[in-house]
Amino acid sequence: MIRYLYADQLLAFPKLRESMLKDRAVQFHQRLKWEVTIDANGYEQDQYDLLNPLYVIWETAAGLHGGSMRFLPTAGATMLNDFFSHLNGQPVSDDRIWETTRFCISPNAPDGSRVAALLMLAGAQLGVGLGLSHAVGVFDARMIRIYRQLGWPPEVLGTEGKGREEISAGLWEFRPELLAQLATKAGVSKDVAAHWFARAFGLERTMIAA
Amino acid sequence: MNRLVDMQDALSQATTLEEFQTFVENLRDVYDLEHLVYHSVNSTGGQYAALTYKPDWVERYIEQDYARIDPVVQGCYRQFQPIEWKTLDWSAKASRAFLGEAGEAGLGNQGFSVPIRGPSGQFALVSVNHKCNDEMWASFTSERAADLLLISHYLNEKALQIEGNPHRGPTRSLSPREKDTLTLLATGANRANIAETLKISESTLRVYIESARFKLGAANTTHAVAMALTHGLIVV
Structure with missing residues (x-):
C-alpha cells in the first residue's frame, strides 16, 4: 500500500524507514554511482531529508520499502534551485509547484515497473488532491522511457550531458484525468488511490475543485 | 471576482x-470570518504575528505556552499541505481543555490552516477560523481554498518584504500554466476555448488568471496580459 508520511511521521515506522534509506543507498550509490553520502548504518540521506519532507512510499506486505519518492515545496529550499538551476535558467519558486526527488525502486521488488507505476499514481493523486499545478524534478536519461511508458512524460525544461550522463529538469503537470490512466497501468482502481490520499490527509474531497 | 485584486x-x-x-483585520472582514492569523518564525527563532484574536486570549496563550499542546501548531508546523482543523488529533485531554478555552475566548469551531515554507528556513502559518456548521464550512473551503492558498503566500511575501528579508528575489516568476493562460489570452482566445486547450476547467483557469494578475500586480486581466508582454514574460 501507499503511505504518505512526513519524515517525523516516518520515525514511527522504523523498519520502513531503514529499508528505504538502505534501498536508496543501493540505487543511488551502488547502481547509479551518484555522489551521495552513506552513513555508518548504510543509509543514504542528504540535507533535504532534514527538512521534514513528505515521502510517498510503497510499503510491501512485510512492512518494508518497495519504492518511494520525496516531495518538498519549491517556496522553500529545493535541490533544483540549489544545484541545478542552470538547467532551467531560473529558479522555480511557486506555491503550487512541489519538487520531487529520490525516485527509488527497491532492488528486492519483484516487479519494479509496477512499483514505478504505483508511485507515479500516488504522486499524481497527491498533486491533484492538494490542488497543485506541477511537480518539478531532475531526472536522468534512463527515466524518461519509464515516464513515457506510463503516459505521463514531463515537459523538459533543460538538459545537460550526453548518453548515460545526461540529466534533465522537467515539469509534470497534475491533471485529474491522469489518475484513471495511471491507475490502470498500476493495476489498481482510482478509488484505491483516493483512499490512500484520504487516509493520510483526512480529506475525502479534493481541496480545490479542478 | 475582484476581491483578490482589491486586497x-x-x-x-x-x-x-x-x-x-490592519490588512489582516480587513481581510477577515472581507471573508466574513471569525478570525484570521498570520504567524511567522524565521531560522533564528524570531517570531512575528498579525492576528484578530482578542488580546487577552493572545496573552493567555503565550503565558500558558499553549503552542506546546495546540493541535494546529503541532499538526501544521512540520508539514506543508493545507490542513483542515477537523482532521487533526483533538483527542488528548489537554487538547480538549484547550479547545474549550479557545471557544470561550471567541474562536469558532471550524478552521483551516496553510503552512508555508519560506526562504532560508523561514516558516509561516496562515489560519482562518469560523463559527458555522460543517456543511457551510465545507462549502466555504471548497469555494475559497484556492484564494486562501494564494493570499497566504502573498501575506508571507509581504511580511518578509516589510521585515527587509535580504533573501527575497525582486520579482516572482510566472508558473508555466500562468504563462500558458496569459499567452492564450493575448491571442484573443476566450476562456472556454483556453480551458479546453489546456484541458482544465474554467474554475481552474480562473485561479491561474487571478494568480498571474496577482503576481504581476495588474489591475485586471487585460493589464496582466499587457504587462506580461512588455516584460517579455510571454511571447505571442
Whole structure:
C-alpha cells in the first residue's frame, strides 16, 4: 500500500524507514554511482531529508520499502534551485509547484515497473488532491522511457550531458484525468488511490475543485 | 471576482507591520470570518504575528505556552499541505481543555490552516477560523481554498518584504500554466476555448488568471496580459 508520511511521521515506522534509506543507498550509490553520502548504518540521506519532507512510499506486505519518492515545496529550499538551476535558467519558486526527488525502486521488488507505476499514481493523486499545478524534478536519461511508458512524460525544461550522463529538469503537470490512466497501468482502481490520499490527509474531497 | 485584486491593492500599499496588521483585520472582514492569523518564525527563532484574536486570549496563550499542546501548531508546523482543523488529533485531554478555552475566548469551531515554507528556513502559518456548521464550512473551503492558498503566500511575501528579508528575489516568476493562460489570452482566445486547450476547467483557469494578475500586480486581466508582454514574460 501507499503511505504518505512526513519524515517525523516516518520515525514511527522504523523498519520502513531503514529499508528505504538502505534501498536508496543501493540505487543511488551502488547502481547509479551518484555522489551521495552513506552513513555508518548504510543509509543514504542528504540535507533535504532534514527538512521534514513528505515521502510517498510503497510499503510491501512485510512492512518494508518497495519504492518511494520525496516531495518538498519549491517556496522553500529545493535541490533544483540549489544545484541545478542552470538547467532551467531560473529558479522555480511557486506555491503550487512541489519538487520531487529520490525516485527509488527497491532492488528486492519483484516487479519494479509496477512499483514505478504505483508511485507515479500516488504522486499524481497527491498533486491533484492538494490542488497543485506541477511537480518539478531532475531526472536522468534512463527515466524518461519509464515516464513515457506510463503516459505521463514531463515537459523538459533543460538538459545537460550526453548518453548515460545526461540529466534533465522537467515539469509534470497534475491533471485529474491522469489518475484513471495511471491507475490502470498500476493495476489498481482510482478509488484505491483516493483512499490512500484520504487516509493520510483526512480529506475525502479534493481541496480545490479542478 | 475582484476581491483578490482589491486586497492585493491594499496589501501592496502596506509598508509597516501596523499596516500589515490592519490588512489582516480587513481581510477577515472581507471573508466574513471569525478570525484570521498570520504567524511567522524565521531560522533564528524570531517570531512575528498579525492576528484578530482578542488580546487577552493572545496573552493567555503565550503565558500558558499553549503552542506546546495546540493541535494546529503541532499538526501544521512540520508539514506543508493545507490542513483542515477537523482532521487533526483533538483527542488528548489537554487538547480538549484547550479547545474549550479557545471557544470561550471567541474562536469558532471550524478552521483551516496553510503552512508555508519560506526562504532560508523561514516558516509561516496562515489560519482562518469560523463559527458555522460543517456543511457551510465545507462549502466555504471548497469555494475559497484556492484564494486562501494564494493570499497566504502573498501575506508571507509581504511580511518578509516589510521585515527587509535580504533573501527575497525582486520579482516572482510566472508558473508555466500562468504563462500558458496569459499567452492564450493575448491571442484573443476566450476562456472556454483556453480551458479546453489546456484541458482544465474554467474554475481552474480562473485561479491561474487571478494568480498571474496577482503576481504581476495588474489591475485586471487585460493589464496582466499587457504587462506580461512588455516584460517579455510571454511571447505571442
